[in-house]
Amino acid sequence: MAQELGIPEFEGWIRAFAAAVAEHRDELTTLDSAIGDADHGTNMDRGMAAVVAALDGGPPADGAALFKLVGATLVSKVGGASGPLYGTFFLRLAGAGGSGPWDAGTVAKALRAGVEGVVARGKAEPGDKTMLDALLPACDALEAALAAGQPLADALGAAATAAVEGRDATKPLQARKGRASYLGERSIGHVDPGATSAALLVEAAATALVPAQG
Amino acid sequence: MKKLINAAAEVVPEALRGMAAAHPELRVDVDNRVVVRGDAPVRGKVGLVSGGGSGHEPMHAGFVGPGMLDAACAGEVFTSPVPDQVVAATTAVDGGAGVLHIVKNYTGDVMNFEMAAELVAAESGTEVNAVVVDDDVAVQDSLYTAGRRGVGATVLLEKMAGAAAEQGRPLAGVTEVARTVNARARSMGLALTSCTVPAAGKPTFDLPENEMEVGIGIHGEPGRRRVPVAPAREIAEMLVEPVLGDLDFTGGDGVLAFVNGMGGTPLIELYLMYAEVVGVLEKAGVTVARSLVGSYMTSLEMAGCSVTLVRMDDDLLRLWDAPVRTPALRWGV
The missing domain is CATH 3.30.1180.20 (Dihydroxyacetone kinase; domain 2)
Structure with a gap:
């Protein structure tokens, strides 16, 4: 029997991400002050707090509505580059995932669509030292694990590991997008704050997008 | 940190409340964080909308008024405004002749103004042009970075494009002035x-x-x-x-x-x-x-x-010298 995900798991993912952002808020801002403008933690925390407040107002009807709410809220509340990028991620995720229950294939398809939205909005490439350096390896790992017949929970675990490795691999890179790019070679030696928050997003998915047993 | 503030999270709205109190000739929407000239929309005039992170005062709200901007959107400190704000500002200043968005070349600003322009296009028939200011020669290898940043030229461009709009030039003409200033x-x-x-x-x-x-x-x-x-x-x-x-x-x-x-x-x-x-x-x-x-x-x-x-050239000199009446730049009136 196919394992399916619905509103409780989706909401669990978003709330877990919000909690992780709140917990790592100062760390994200510190990373951003090294190579950016010292606001990534505060901006993401403000946005995700607004998302949680919106969810507290009552659960949306289905996955598409839920992720659309998340995306629209982030676009309205975050500002900077992170607002349009994370907002576009969730809006595309909503569109590709659709309103029915999700199986493992839907998760992979929706994540890929979300990440492609980030590419379209930000016009960054792998290795530019951005959130994509965590998100793209995560998508690849998820798809590879599912193709190898692994269950969704294991595949998402592999995606989280890939995201964390991708995040860490941004450290020696020279930034070519965003404010960090103005630093040139001086951006080398710092982990990218966007890749760090993106890894939190994938880690939250690995803990929360687990189908209920039975 | 020693600052004249109450709470870090309230700095932007509280400063806007101060602007509203000091400048009754402006309309300040504290909720949307948009500052609009009092007589907007001016019928038949191209509307000029700019905006960006707060913390750069008097830019941009200090440049709202006759001869310069029609509206400014204030983001959080050093964070671009969000699309909703830009849409609200664009709607408020649309006098039927189109609206020019003046955007500093920072990744976040460009994306948020782009999303706003997409929303305006989807919601209304308002014609929107955008000029992206990128005058900062400190950014080298701009092919391998986010490109040159918009800095000081923004102020001068807003003044000269504002004068062109005040003279009644059409959207294409005002846009041309803005692009010329940026290019030079x-x-x-x-x-x-x-x-x-x-x-x-x-x-x-x-x-x-x-x-x-x-x-x-x-x-x-x-x-x-x-x-x-x-x-x-x-x-x-x-x-x-x-x-x-x-x-x-x-x-x-x-x-x-x-x-x-x-x-x-x-x-x-x-x-x-x-x-x-x-x-x-x-x-x-x-x-x-x-x-x-x-x-x-x-x-x-x-x-x-x-x-x-x-x-400069003759046209730009005349536009620079034209009257302007804003909180921060004011002459000839």
């Missing part, structure tokens, strides 16, 4: 100290007492290189030479020379710097036609300055 403007800045974002509570970067940062942006993001503190005369050369190296400013109708304070530098030092800048320009054979000296595009309490030059 170059800037370079320098920081003597860092700045402190209220929500962060500590300086964005450490700069030792005997060093300065050359080629800074306006968000406390570090610059091109660090060098020992030098006399103003040498600083003027460090700032002007890369500007002159990037564009020919000799001949023609002269330049508009703008020495801008970053927020923490007193006017006495800015005028001293201006004299040094003029000295460097004279030696290079560049004629100064107009000047602007003061803190118009700041980076919170950062000490330092930037130099912007614009190669």
Whole structure:
């Protein structure tokens, strides 16, 4: 029997991400002050707090509505580059995932669509030292694990590991997008704050997008 | 951190409430964080909308009024405004002749204004053009970065495009003026100290007492290189030479020379710097036609300055001299 995900798991993912952002808020801002403008933690925390407040107002009807709410809220509340990028991620995720229950294939398809939205909005490439350096390896790992017949929970675990490795691999890179790019070679030696928050997003998915047993 | 604030999270709305109280001729929407000129929309006039992160005051809200901007959107400190704000501003100033978005070239600003333009296109028939300002020569290898940043030229462009709109030029003409100013403007800045974002509570970067940062942006993001503190005369050369190296400013109708304070530098030092800048320009054979000296595009309490030059022509000189009535720039009225 196919394992399916619905509103409780989706909401669990978003709330877990919000909690992780709140917990790592100062760390994200510190990373951003090294190579950016010292606001990534505060901006993401403000946005995700607004998302949680919106969810507290009552659960949306289905996955598409839920992720659309998340995306629209982030676009309205975050500002900077992170607002349009994370907002576009969730809006595309909503569109590709659709309103029915999700199986493992839907998760992979929706994540890929979300990440492609980030590419379209930000016009960054792998290795530019951005959130994509965590998100793209995560998508690849998820798809590879599912193709190898692994269950969704294991595949998402592999995606989280890939995201964390991708995040860490941004450290020696020279930034070519965003404010960090103005630093040139001086951006080398710092982990990218966007890749760090993106890894939190994938880690939250690995803990929360687990189908209920039975 | 010592600041005249109540709570870090409330700095932007509380400052806007102050603007509303001080300038009854403006309409301040504190919820949307949009400042609109009192008589907007002006029927038949192209609307000018700009915006960006807060912390650069008087830019942009201080430039709202007849002869300059119709509306300004204030983001969080050093964070671009969100699309909803830009949509609200665009709608408020649409007098039927179209709206020009003036966007500084920062990744976030460009994306948020783009999303706003998409929303406006989907929701109404308002014609929107955008000009992206990118005058900062400190950014090298711009093919491999987010591109040159929008800095001092933004103020001058908003003034001249604003005058063109006030004269009744159509959207294409106003856009052309804005693009011309951007194409003919170059800037370079320098920081003597860092700045402190209220929500962060500590300086964005450490700069030792005997060093300065050359080629800074306006968000406390570090610059091109660090060098020992030098006399103003040498600083003027460090700032002007890369500007002159990037564009020919000799001949023609002269330049508009703008020495801008970053927020923490007193006017006495800015005028001293201006004299040094003029000295460097004279030696290079560049004629100064107009000047602007003061803190118009700041980076919170950062000490330092930037130099912007614009190669002028007859039309731009007339637009620069045209009357303007805003909280921060006001002449001829």
